[in-house]
Amino acid sequence: MSAKPAQKMDPARRRFLQDAARGTAGCAVAGMGLMWMVQDARALPERAIRPPGALPEEDFLASCIRCGLCVRDCPYDTLVLAELGVDGAATGTPYFTARDIPCEMCDDIPCVAACPTGALDKDLTDIDDSRMGLAVLIDQETCLNALGLRCDVCYRVCPLIDEAITLERRHNERSGHHAIFMPTVHSDKCTGCGKCEKSCVLPGEAAIKVLPIRTARAPSSEHYKLGWEENNPLVDELIDLPDRLPGTGTDNLAAPGGFEAEGAFQPTMKLPTAGADG
Amino acid sequence: MSANTHLPVGHEAIRDKGLIRAHKYLILRRLSQAFFLGLFMLGPWFGIWWVKGNLSGSLTLDILPLTDPFIAVQGIVAGHWPELTAIFGAVIVAAVYALIGGRMYCSWVCPVNAVTDTAAWAHRRMDLPKGWQPKKNTRFYVLGMVLIVSAVSGTIAWEFVNPISMLHRGLIFGMGFAWTFVVAVFLFDLFVSRRGWCSHICPVGAFYGLLGTKSLMRVSAQERAACDDCMDCFAVCPEMHVISPALRGKDEDTPLILSPDCTNCGRCIDVCAVDVFQFTTRFDDTPAPGRVREKPKTTRKIGKAA
Numbered sequence: 001m002s003a004k005p006a007q008k009m010d011p012a013r014r015r016f017l018q019d020a021a022r023g024t025a026g027c028a029v030a031g032m033g034l035m036w037m038v039q040d041a042r043a044l045p046e047r048a049i050r051p052p053g054a055l056p057e058e059d060f061l062a063s064c065i066r067c068g069l070c071v072r073d074c075p076y077d078t079l080v081l082a083e084l085g086v087d088g089a090a091t092g093t094p095y096f097t098a099r100d101i102p103c104e105m106c107d108d109i110p111c112v113a114a115c116p117t118g119a120l121d122k123d124l125t126d127i128d129d130s131r132m133g134l135a136v137l138i139d140q141e142t143c144l145n146a147l148g149l150r151c152d153v154c155y156r157v158c159p160l161i162d163e164a165i166t167l168e169r170r171h172n173e174r175s176g177h178h179a180i181f182m183p184t185v186h187s188d189k190c191t192g193c194g195k196c197e198k199s200c201v202l203p204g205e206a207a208i209k210v211l212p213i214r215t216a217r218a219p220s221s222e223h224y225k226l227g228w229e230e231n232n233p234l235v236d237e238l239i240d241l242p243d244r245l246p247g248t249g250t251d252n253l254a255a256p257g258g259f260e261a262e263g264a265f266q267p268t269m270k271l272p273t274a275g276a277d278g
Numbered sequence: 279m280s281a282n283t284h285l286p287v288g289h290e291a292i293r294d295k296g297l298i299r300a301h302k303y304l305i306l307r308r309l310s311q312a313f314f315l316g317l318f319m320l321g322p323w324f325g326i327w328w329v330k331g332n333l334s335g336s337l338t339l340d341i342l343p344l345t346d347p348f349i350a351v352q353g354i355v356a357g358h359w360p361e362l363t364a365i366f367g368a369v370i371v372a373a374v375y376a377l378i379g380g381r382m383y384c385s386w387v388c389p390v391n392a393v394t395d396t397a398a399w400a401h402r403r404m405d406l407p408k409g410w411q412p413k414k415n416t417r418f419y420v421l422g423m424v425l426i427v428s429a430v431s432g433t434i435a436w437e438f439v440n441p442i443s444m445l446h447r448g449l450i451f452g453m454g455f456a457w458t459f460v461v462a463v464f465l466f467d468l469f470v471s472r473r474g475w476c477s478h479i480c481p482v483g484a485f486y487g488l489l490g491t492k493s494l495m496r497v498s499a500q501e502r503a504a505c506d507d508c509m510d511c512f513a514v515c516p517e518m519h520v521i522s523p524a525l526r527g528k529d530e531d532t533p534l535i536l537s538p539d540c541t542n543c544g545r546c547i548d549v550c551a552v553d554v555f556q557f558t559t560r561f562d563d564t565p566a567p568g569r570v571r572e573k574p575k576t577t578r579k580i581g582k583a584a
Binding site: 022026028061065066067081082092115116 | 327330331335345346353357358360416423424427431433454456458459
């Protein structure tokens with residue numbers, strides 16, 4: 001081998017290797033192009049809401065075969081298949097635009113029943129459990145209720161009235177002697193059906209919009225504990241910081257800096273001290 | 279020879295068999311393609327919902343689910359195991375095509391076939407050079423590439439570009455700019471590569487070809503002894519390499535076209551003035567003597583084979 005640098009490769013083998021290299025290289029280029037297109041199409045636009053029960057977007061594109069059976073079985077023509085270059089969602093996948101036709105939240109969820117692959121999850125049996133998105137009162141400057149009027153339309157049309165949307169009363173600072181009934185969405189109930197967005201009386205864009213959960217919600221912090229929900233200490237078995245209680249020797253309002261004013265409130269309970277009961 | 283190639287393909291067949299018989303399978307195929315597309319269009323056009331969906335997945339008479347097995351495979355590779363309905367539909371489709379001939383999907387059902395056939399017809403009329411001719415196994419490279427991209431990206435990757443879905447779904451649900459993919463395939467076949475898309479690139483055809491490797495329905499060059507070398511079958515065949523082994527075979531070679539690339543389009547049957555070809559099954563072992571050569575090196579007994 002080393003003595004024959006110019007040794008000829010078997011022509012058939014040489015041709016095979018050439019063809020294989022050419023095919024592989026061509027497919028690598030084409031594959032990268034396809035990969036780029038696929039990644040590009042994964043960015044689902046904010047305004048495209050997937051049908052009820054839709055798997056998370058990354059799983060949805062592995063499971064939706066774009067047959068349109070959910071579209072066909074939607075009684076309100078809410079769902080459409082995305083058209084290439086016209087709608088932003090991945091070509092041929094189902095979505096709806098709440099401002100055009102919202103989801104009517106059928107009890108029997110025909111779109112989910114129609115899906116042959118499970119891209120719309122059959123585990124969704126109660127439409128109230130669906131989370132297509134989350135309504136957000138996004139423009140609090142033009143919302144009529146926020147201005148102090150009693151429009152209330154989004155609240156009235158909500159299929160889960162007084163649960164998904166409530167009217168929270170607060171003082172009208174502008175007039176000084178009126179109330180503002182602020183439409184307030186509750187994420188534990190809102191299905192993202194979009195009826196509020198559809199019915200918002202403002203011309204053009206709605207003040208309240210259904211947004212994808214991923215946009216509408218910030219992940220709750222794991223770092224901060226909600227003391228009123230969790231009673232356990234910050235770090236198990238290590239330290240138990242004294243609770244703020246009235247009395248001397250602690251940082252409290254009754255005796256700031258431990259200074260005991262004359263006639264101040266005297267605590268009757270015993271203060272916990274580190275290691276006292278450990 | 280060069281003068282011969284400019285004669286319209288099948289002119290002898292038209293002269294001998296008449297226009298209709300010389301286009302019998304072409305007409306039947308167009309009717310079949312129109313029939314399958316029409317079934318899907320009944321709903322959106324006339325409100326008759328016998329068939330809902332599209333070629334990717336459908337529901338017929340509210341009972342029969344059908345799924346494109348290639349799409350199902352991509353979904354599984356991408357990491358989603360489909361529900362039973364889709365699996366069931368894919369198995370039915372795969373079984374049918376494995377039985378009758380995988381690439382009958384290409385020539386009798388696929389809506390892009392009319393596009394690329396038109397491109398091939400225009401190509402012939404304009405007498406263009408055949409252009410880039412990728413290797414026969416290119417489509418299998420593309421098939422592998424699609425499955426790899428599906429697996430890596432976790433998506434049903436080919437559906438982002440598949441011209442078949444683009445056209446079929448576009449006609450049924452709304453086209454958008456999906457027509458650009460169809461036009462691209464037409465122009466590719468016309469100017470870049472003769473018979474380029476369906477016969478060299480398309481991974482869907484490759485997949486269905488693999489499905490039908492052992493399919494029953496086959497074209498046979500039963501009367502190959504009568505062949506007069508007019509070459510019309512080669513000119514009209516979208517996969518011309520499948521013909522030679524059968525047509526040019528010796529007595530002991532099977533006259534059956536057994537290549538999984540054959541689309542069972544039947545055009546070779548149409549254009550043959552001397553009726554060499556016919557549809558039959560892969561079990562047909564009727565003796566089919568080879569052609570008599572003009573100057574045989576050794577004398578050969580004719581009609582004693584098998």
